[in-house]
Amino acid sequence: MSFLWSLIIGGIIGWLAGLVMGRDIPGGVIGNIIAGFIGAWLGGLLLGDWGPEVGGFYILPALIGAVALVFIVSLIMRSMGRNRA
Numbered sequence: 001m002s003f004l005w006s007l008i009i010g011g012i013i014g015w016l017a018g019l020v021m022g023r024d025i026p027g028g029v030i031g032n033i034i035a036g037f038i039g040a041w042l043g044g045l046l047l048g049d050w051g052p053e054v055g056g057f058y059i060l061p062a063l064i065g066a067v068a069l070v071f072i073v074s075l076i077m078r079s080m081g082r083n084r085a
Contacts, residue, residue: 002056009055010036017066023074035073039066 014032017039018025025031040057043065051060 005055006037006057007033009057010034010040012036013039013057013059013062013066014070016063017070020063020067021070021074023070025070026073026077035066035069036062039063039069041065042069 011029011033014025014035017035018032025035027034036057040062043061043063044058045065046068047061047064049058049061051058053059
């Protein structure tokens with residue numbers, strides 16, 4: 001059950017990062033989950049573990065990390081000429 005909860009929270013974090021940046025994350029729901037997980041790792045690495053924790057994710061660092069990830073991915077997609085957003 002905790003794995004399912006982590007998938008849901010990771011998806012929500014990735015979705016929120018896409019909303020903040022105003023860009024769609026490639027891959028739809030799976031892309032949101034991946035961005036949430038990688039963003040949580042990146043945010044924890046750069047900012048540490050602080051703030052409220054839900055489903056094994058520290059929400060604020062995970063969201064900041066996911067926003068940074070969406071920004072980086074959008075720059076790469078734009079440079080490759082494939083950015084549709």
